Amino acid sequence: MIGVDEARLAARAGQGDSDAFASLIELHQAMARRVAYAILEDQEDADDAAQDGFLSAWRAIARYDPGKAFRPWLMQIVVNAARDLRRRRRVRTAEPLDSVSPPGKDDPAREAGDIDLGERLRAALATLPERQRLAVVLFDAEGYPQAEIAAMLGIPEGTVKSDVFHGRRALRKVLRTVKEEWHE
C-alpha cells in the first residue's frame, strides 16, 4: 500500500484533492499518533498534536515535492506540531522509571502472567530526554533510517546514533527485566 499508491495519493492531494489526503491520514494516523505520544506522553495531547500536524500538512501540501518521500515530510510536521503543543501546554510529568516498581509476588496481575510491558516501557521512555526518546521510537519502532531522522529533527546523524544507543540501553533493560519475570 505504501509506495506507489502513497506517492500518487500525495500528488493528488497536492492538487487539492481532499479525499486523497484523507486516505493519507488513514494510512499514517497510527504512526503519527505514536510519535506524538512519544513526545507528549499523554493520549489526548497526542491526538490533538497529530490532528494539528495533519491540518498543517494539508495547508502546506501545495509546497510538498512529489519527488521526495511523503512519510518523512509528514512526520516532520507532526513532530513540530507535537513540540509546539508541548511548549504551549503543561504536560503531565510521568513517573520516573525507578518509581514504577515491578509487580510484587502477590500481585494478581503477575499471578495471571499479565505484566504490563507497555506501561513499563512508557514509563521508561518518560525518563529519557525527548530527543533520545524520539530517536529510538523513530528508528526502532517506525523504521526510519538514521539519516532521515537526523534531517527530520535537524540534528547531525552522529547525534542520532548516540541517542538511539543510549535510549535503547534504558529500554532494553526494561524489556529484559520483564522477560525474566515472565520466565520466573
Added chain:
Amino acid sequence: MNDHSPFDETRDVELGAALQEALALPFGAAFVNRVRARLNGQRQRRWEDELAGWFWQGLVAASLVTMLAGWGLNRFGAAEEIDQSTGSSSVASQLLEGSAPGTNVLFASMTAAEAQ
C-alpha cells in the same frame, strides 16, 4: 538481545514491536473522522475567506457600475428634457431620423436669402 555498538544501524525488531504496542493509541477510526471533519470545516472556511477577500473589490466594482448607469441615465434624460422644452426635435436628431426639413428645403431657403 544486547546493547550492540553506538554505530549499529540495524533496527531492533523486538524492541521496535514492543514500543509500537506500548505507544499505540485506541480509536483510530474515530480519530480519522475527527480530522476529516476539521479538514472539511477548514475547506469551507477557506472558501468563505476567499469570498470575503473579494468583498471590497466587489463593492467598489458594483459602486462604479451603479455610478456609470446613473450618469448614463441622467445624460439621456437631460437630452430628452431639452427636446421636450424646445417643443421640437433638434436639427441633429431630425437629420439622423431622416425627417423634415429635407436638404432641398434648406437649399431653397439659402438661395432665397442670397437673392434678397
